[in-house]
Amino acid sequence: MIELDIRPVTGSTGTEAQIATVTLDAPDKLNALDLEGLEELRAAYGVAETAGVRALVLRGEGRAFCAGRDIAGVDAATDDVPAYLDGALTPLLQEMSAFPAPTFAVAHGACLGVGLGLLIATDVVYVADTARIGSPFAALGAVLDSGGHALLYERLGAHRALDLIYTGRLMTGAEAVAAGLFSQVFPADEVDDAAIRAAETAATGATQAFLASKRLIQSLRDERLGLWDAMARENQAQAALQATADYREGFAAFTEKRPPIFTGR
Template sequence: MIDLNFLPPAPDSAPNNLGGTVAEIVLNNPRSLNALNSADIAELSAVLSRAAEEKPRALLLRGEGKGFCAGRNIKGLDPREDDATAFLATEVTPLLKQIDDFPAPTFAAVHGPCLGVGLGLALACDVVYVAEDASFGSPFGNLGATLDSGGHSLFVERLGTHRTMDLIITGELISGLEAVRAGLFSKALPAAELVEFSRETARRAARGATLSYLASRALVQDLRDHGVGLWSSVEAENIVQGKLCSTEDYLEGFAAFNAKRTPHFKGA
């Protein structure tokens, strides 16, 4: 089950600050640690589309129960009849791209197991906050399978080849605290504080100049996906900055700075 809620703006939001709504999507099948099968993935995709139609200013993705998402739900799956490539290429990858392209800043609040497809969901978000006792890794060798959903790219880029292969071969899981110290994710928090911290941060983002955040996301994605060099990135930044100059939020930000008041952004 996938739940969709809309969090109201924070009580201290200025009355003329348009929007400010945060869409919160909750993976809500705690009995399976929110593992996803094909039907769940289709439902999550539909919920993401419904959320986008409401034009929220930020999105928060989290899981209910003891874990964020333990990966693919393989209960009752007959491997002799399973087309793993089709499942990943036609169901999982489009879902991850849908999150990657969501028309507002995206946040993941990750606790407990975050593996396989679950790791991919987190990776597709702009910002990932994790509980100190969250767990990440690649235990899939125990199934004769391998890491998927972008896990190799993440681990090699940020942990290096040797630590990546160590995790894959041993099946060891690392904690959220260790993952953040290694540069995998944004911030680690006590589990009891994770959801409210993530919600408040998403609310603050929703009050911000979200159009500029999305412009930065596009630049970051270009660096991530194409590995453009320094000066190509500088040139792209120059162009984007020029485009932002003509937006209402840019004018409002400068006006508020000069008037020494809080800006009231319209956002994307």
């Protein structure tokens, strides 16, 4: 159900690195995820982290990214909701968010419920024009989960977030990008390649600096830092990067008027 591919890439300056592609591969059920699927996905990220990849791409096979939780055979009366959400999903999303390399996702077709949560936990999301994003839970008598309330409220405000939740209307990929939910929109037949190109560029770049920026952005989101606190964190990050080989290489390359060769160290 979850496929993991790790391959080497070479940058324009000859820098070598590895990137991982994680594929949700259950197109017959629109890549919906049950407990076993969540565990497989968590394991794939663990293998990629152990392998030391310098970028990761998450995608879905078939006509959807992920339609949410796989509820086939689930009895609503006896379903252990906390086991799925608190016990499996939230820890997975936390680990995905903390993955120690730049991460990219390809959003196409249905990106709902758990699928939306996977996108929220990814650094950069490239969206196909065929994507459908929102809250279908009005028809289930359930509440939007997987971090969807936080995303919609933060980016759209209370009125537009609740409008989507109450009506169940799904946004197109272009609407989602225009509203600031995600990064860029592409034609469906181009979005995979766009994400791979971006991952290859990041993997052969100054990944330690990228990780510092990733942590800073997460601090701004989670701790609601003010300007001066955020600036202090930036200063601390810059001082820490001074000890890295890539920092010294970047300065040397600038002085010598040549492209930098970053190694991720």
